[in-house]
Amino acid sequence: MAFQQIKLYQTGTFVAGNRLLDPEQRSVQARTGRSNSLTSGHRACRGCGEALGARYVLDAAMRATDGNLVAVNSTGCLEVFSTPYPESSWQLPWLHSLFGNGPAVAAGVAAALRAQGREDIRVVGQAGDGGTVDIGFGTLSGMFERNDDVLFVCYDNEGYMNTGVQRSGATPPAATTANTKALGGTPGNVFGQGKSVPLIAMAHEIPYVATATVAELRDLEYKVEKAMTFRGARYLHVFVPCPLGWGAASADTVKLARLAKETGLFPVFEAEAGTVTEVSKIRRQVPVEDYLRPQKRFAHLFGDQPRPDVVARLQARADRNIARFGLLPEGDE
Amino acid sequence: MLRQVEGSQAVARAVTLCRPQVIAAYPISPQTHIVESLSDRVRTGELTSCEYLMVESEFGAMSACIGASGAGARTYTATSSQGLLFMAEALFNASGLGLPIVMTVANRAIGAPINIWNDHSDAMSMRDSGWIQLFAESNQEAVDLHVQAYRLAESLSVPVMVCMDGFVLTHAFEEVDLPSQEQVDAFVPPLVPQQLLDPADPVTIGAMVGPEAFAEVKYLMHVKQMAALDEIPVIAEDFLRAFGRASGGLLKPYRVEDAETVVVALGSVLGTVEEVVDAMRDDGLSVGALGITCFRPWPVAEVREALGRAKRVVVVEKAFAVGAGGIVGQNVRDATRNLPVDVYDVVAGLGGRPITRASLRRLLDDVVAARVDASRLHFLDLDVELVQRELERARHGARPGPHAENMLRDIGTVASGAYE
Numbered sequence: 001m002a003f004q005q006i007k008l009y010q011t012g013t014f015v016a017g018n019r020l021l022d023p024e025q026r027s028v029q030a031r032t033g034r035s036n037s038l039t040s041g042h043r044a045c046r047g048c049g050e051a052l053g054a055r056y057v058l059d060a061a062m063r064a065t066d067g068n069l070v071a072v073n074s075t076g077c078l079e080v081f082s083t084p085y086p087e088s089s090w091q092l093p094w095l096h097s098l099f100g101n102g103p104a105v106a107a108g109v110a111a112a113l114r115a116q117g118r119e120d121i122r123v124v125g126q127a128g129d130g131g132t133v134d135i136g137f138g139t140l141s142g143m144f145e146r147n148d149d150v151l152f153v154c155y156d157n158e159g160y161m162n163t164g165v166q167r168s169g170a171t172p173p174a175a176t177t178a179n180t181k182a183l184g185g186t187p188g189n190v191f192g193q194g195k196s197v198p199l200i201a202m203a204h205e206i207p208y209v210a211t212a213t214v215a216e217l218r219d220l221e222y223k224v225e226k227a228m229t230f231r232g233a234r235y236l237h238v239f240v241p242c243p244l245g246w247g248a249a250s251a252d253t254v255k256l257a258r259l260a261k262e263t264g265l266f267p268v269f270e271a272e273a274g275t276v277t278e279v280s281k282i283r284r285q286v287p288v289e290d291y292l293r294p295q296k297r298f299a300h301l302f303g304d305q306p307r308p309d310v311v312a313r314l315q316a317r318a319d320r321n322i323a324r325f326g327l328l329p330e331g332d333e
Numbered sequence: 334m335l336r337q338v339e340g341s342q343a344v345a346r347a348v349t350l351c352r353p354q355v356i357a358a359y360p361i362s363p364q365t366h367i368v369e370s371l372s373d374r375v376r377t378g379e380l381t382s383c384e385y386l387m388v389e390s391e392f393g394a395m396s397a398c399i400g401a402s403g404a405g406a407r408t409y410t411a412t413s414s415q416g417l418l419f420m421a422e423a424l425f426n427a428s429g430l431g432l433p434i435v436m437t438v439a440n441r442a443i444g445a446p447i448n449i450w451n452d453h454s455d456a457m458s459m460r461d462s463g464w465i466q467l468f469a470e471s472n473q474e475a476v477d478l479h480v481q482a483y484r485l486a487e488s489l490s491v492p493v494m495v496c497m498d499g500f501v502l503t504h505a506f507e508e509v510d511l512p513s514q515e516q517v518d519a520f521v522p523p524l525v526p527q528q529l530l531d532p533a534d535p536v537t538i539g540a541m542v543g544p545e546a547f548a549e550v551k552y553l554m555h556v557k558q559m560a561a562l563d564e565i566p567v568i569a570e571d572f573l574r575a576f577g578r579a580s581g582g583l584l585k586p587y588r589v590e591d592a593e594t595v596v597v598a599l600g601s602v603l604g605t606v607e608e609v610v611d612a613m614r615d616d617g618l619s620v621g622a623l624g625i626t627c628f629r630p631w632p633v634a635e636v637r638e639a640l641g642r643a644k645r646v647v648v649v650e651k652a653f654a655v656g657a658g659g660i661v662g663q664n665v666r667d668a669t670r671n672l673p674v675d676v677y678d679v680v681a682g683l684g685g686r687p688i689t690r691a692s693l694r695r696l697l698d699d700v701v702a703a704r705v706d707a708s709r710l711h712f713l714d715l716d717v718e719l720v721q722r723e724l725e726r727a728r729h730g731a732r733p734g735p736h737a738e739n740m741l742r743d744i745g746t747v748a749s750g751a752y753e
Contacts, residue, residue: 070530073398073539083540093530095403096539099395106387108355108400108408109530111384115354121532134700139396142389265429 015234028060028221035062035091037071044081047250049257050155051238052077052214054126057153057238058176060224062092065122066250070095070109074102074127077162078155100135101142102127107151107309110111114149122228125152129170132161132237133197137169140197144204147232151224152234154197165245169195172265174299174310174315177245182300189312198271201235203275212268213239219280223270247296259291266320269326281329282322288315340472340502341366343509344437347476349380350517351435351483353409354581355401356718357386357394361416362449363499364439370409386742390639391416395434397422402432403538405526407483410434413499414441417455421462424492428463428554430539431527433486433493436464440600440651441499441683446737450685451499452651453599456628457660463554465493465561466629468537468599470585472497472507474626477580480512481568483521488564489557490527500685512576518545558630565627583632585624586639588614591622594701595643597665602649602681602688609693620697625661636668645675647700649693651682658710677705681713688713719743 021030028034037058044051062069073079073096082089083096097105106125113121125143127136132154143150159177160166168176173191176182180189201209207230212220220238227234241248241256248256260266261280265288268280289311292298301307322328338346345367348356356375358368372387384401388394391412398408399566412420417438427434438456444449456466467482469475475497481494497503528538531643542550562583569582587607589595596606603624613620623639646669648662657663659678666676677700680687692714699705723740727733 068532070404070532079539080541083537085540085542085545088537088540090537093532094537095400095530095534096538097396097399097430098422101392101399101423104357104393104396105400105403107386107388107393108397108402109356109404110400111355111357111386111397112404112406112408113402115382115384115401116404117382139393140388142393145389146386148386319396 001103008089027217028063029056029217033058033063034258035067035198037062037090037092038082039089039091041087042082043084044077045244045250047243047253048077048081048329049214049242049253050078050128050157051081052253053155053220053240056214056217056220057126057224057236058092058124060221061122061124061151061228064225064228068121070104070113070121070123072097072109072123072125074097074125074131074287076128078126078128080162093247099131101139102131102136103150103152104139106152107143107146107148110149119149123150125150127152127154128161129154129156129158130168132156133169133195137197141200141204144201144206144233144235147206149231149233151227151236154237155169155240156237157240157245157246159242161242161245169193172314174301174314176300177297187300187307188297190305198235198237202271202274202276204233206233206235207231207273209271210235211237211239211266213240213257213266215254215260215261216268216280219268226270245297247299252294256291256294259286262286263288263291264327265291265314267321267327271323276325279325279327282327285328288318298299334513335508336397337506338509338511339504339506340475340497341504342370343472343476344479344497344503345370345374346511347367347479348409348437349374350512350514351409351521352407353478354384354406355384355386355398355408356410357397357401357408358410359391359394359412359416361391361413363441363451363503364411364413364416364437364526366503367437367439371409377576382404391419392423395420395427398434399423399427399430399432399611401527402427402434403528403530405524405531406488407524408434409436411437411439414443414449414455417459421459423460424464425463427492429550431490431554431557432741433490433524435482435486435493435495437479438494438496439499439503440496448684449499450502452683452685454652454683456494456496457652459494460629460660463492464629465491465558467493467581467627468494468495468625469495469502470601470603470624470626472502472505472509473578474580475502476509476511477572477576477578480517480520481572481581482728484568485561485564487521487524489751491557495598496707501601510578516575520572529730534739562630562632566746581626583627583635584639585626587622587624589621589623589639589643591619592643593619593696594621594639594645594647596620596622596693596697597625597646597648597661598622599628599650599661602651605688605690606649606693609690609697612690612694618701622709626640628661631664631668633664633668636665637672640665640669640674641672643674645700646659647677647679649679649681649688651680653678653680653710675707677707677711679711679713686714700744
């Protein structure tokens with residue numbers, strides 16, 4: 001081969017560029033045998049974190065199962081942008097039913113495969129945060145407590161982006177959305193609401209729960225592959241920035257996902273049978289302001305009437321996560 | 334084999350014989366005995382290669398059936414009343430996707446006021462959901478309709494709802510002829526799914542469809558239901574040949590050939606109606622009955638044919654469209670359009686109120702004697718005084734309170750305030 005320009009991906013991190021590694025050490029995304037389960041040509045926005053996350057997750061799951069995979073999808077951006085009539089971006093068997101029933105549909109698929117003696121075929125359910133933490137929560141909890149053989153993946157972009165950016169149970173405090181605007185005395189989403197579904201999943205004592213971000217491909221792929229080594233209910237909560245809904249630059253999706261982790265706002269960890277087993281440490285801690293400033297949904301905190309008090313409350317949330325999950329390396333706390 | 338058995342047990346046995354591979358159910362009275370019995374049958378190994386999911390809701394039950402059916406499994410669930418409404422969104426989804434799910438509906442009233450007894454409000458509220466709706470008159474027919482339902486659902490790839498009156502049938506012990514496994518295996522061939530989630534041949538099921546083709550996909554649902562109007566009688570004839578018993582079909586005419594007055598009804602009340610018909614025939618009156626076994630698809634031509642010689646059609650139905658009138662009645666009126674016939678909408682048996690021979694006889698005598706106005710909606714055995722007293726209270730009180738409690742107190746059966 002003649003001269004080839006070597007690109008170093010993820011510059012500015014500790015992660016080595018994939019193309020410099022031996023083929024066996026490369027990420028699934030860097031392998032030529034990648035399944036492209038969610039193939040190109042779909043209609044996600046530029047810089048969509050969910051499209052990135054879904055591709056990472058499904059390609060890793062396809063590799064882990066040798067292609068014996070069925071995906072069930074709840075209603076939402078991922079479903080809409082991937083199947084505009086008459087096109088489909090899915091190169092694996094894929095079923096979409098409703099907004100709130102993805103976990104139950106996935107459980108039904110798994111039950112059918114078990115009844116047919118086809119347990120070699122595995123099932124992944126996927127939804128956004130609305131379809132997971134809000135409207136699909138009942139069916140999700142049911143799937144967890146029955147320990148159905150499903151990996152359910154939540155692509156969390158912290159709001160109802162498909163319907164025009166409204167608040168969900170995963171929207172952080174102070175964030176503006178279409179129904180938590182910067183109006184009135186307490187601009188943005190209120191403090192003291194919302195839920196952590198990874199922690200709720202752990203309370204079901206299911207075999208495996210993990211969180212990840214689209215900034216750390218290898219960590220995400222590792223967790224998908226690990227999840228596929230378990231039988232029973234598994235939950236993966238992936239942090240996926242939304243340039244449209246967050247008012248962020250399309251080029252900043254990976255950067256924001258990394259900052260969410262490095263600030264402590266989004267704790268990255270693994271848990272087995274209800275107990276945290278691994279925590280992804282913060283490498284270079286940054287103040288939450290670094291994460292908030294590039295996003296228009298938090299612009300009201302830094303405008304003509306800055307709200308350092310609100311920023312401090314968000315910093316306190318990050319600090320609480322850091323203390324609770326032990327996110328700083330030993331000796332830094 | 335003839336056995337004295339509870340309706341729910343008989344249906345559970347019939348479903349077992351059809352070899353469902355995934356059952357997902359959530360308990361609700363009066364469906365419970367069916368799904369309890371099926372759980373037993375899976376646990377004891379009477380029903381093998383079947384996964385039984387105890388889901389967190391009816392919405393979850395129908396959703397699990399959707400997933401299982403998409404993965405090529407024969408599926409079953411059962412529900413009633415509020416449960417059917419809770420799965421409403423998934424019902425439309427199952428039919429839109431063309432999944433051959435079979436479900437028993439143990440018909441029960443819908444609250445408020447909460448009421449666990451029988452009427453047809455639940456099934457009627459889902460009449461436009463794209464499901465085929467079959468109504469059983471007896472437990473024998475309930476058994477037979479389930480066997481036929483699987484064949485129908487899978488031959489057309491449509492979901493089928495078998496409706497049987499809650500308590501009246503589900504909890505009644507009757508003699509039932511339960512078929513053998515060999516008979517059912519011969520009648521219901523293994524499922525060949527129209528669409529399948531298969532890694533070897535991946536398909537996208539449930540894609541978004543815009544204005545370009547939405548109407549066309551929906552039209553196909555209608556086409557399938559129209560095909561069912563042809564298929565259902567064929568299946569009933571095959572059933573007669575295989576099992577030696579007439580069961581199912583679209584309609585159940587009873588002494589209608591020369592009848593001037595015909596009662597139209599669905600479900601278990603037909604037995605009572607037929608007895609009243611016999612009594613009136615004995616008195617020299619020209620009366621018949623038409624049972625609707627298949628309500629969806631609506632057999633408009635067959636109903637028109639069956640009622641073509643009647644002068645008066647009395648539709649006795651256990652549900653109504655609040656603010657509009659009869660539901661079956663509207664369909665009957667459509668079927669008899671431009672015929673010289675008066676159609677009477679009579680709401681009866683709501684919330685488990687018995688429909689007695691005496692009441693039916695009074696009603697039919699009044700109709701024959703032209704004492705009933707066909708342009709108005711009628712309620713059989715309505716306690717008019719009770720209603721009027723409550724309307725009076727509502728007119729005069731600043732905060733008259735809940736209707737249900739007021740009316741129960743009025744008739745003396747509510748504890749609250751009874752000892753003031």
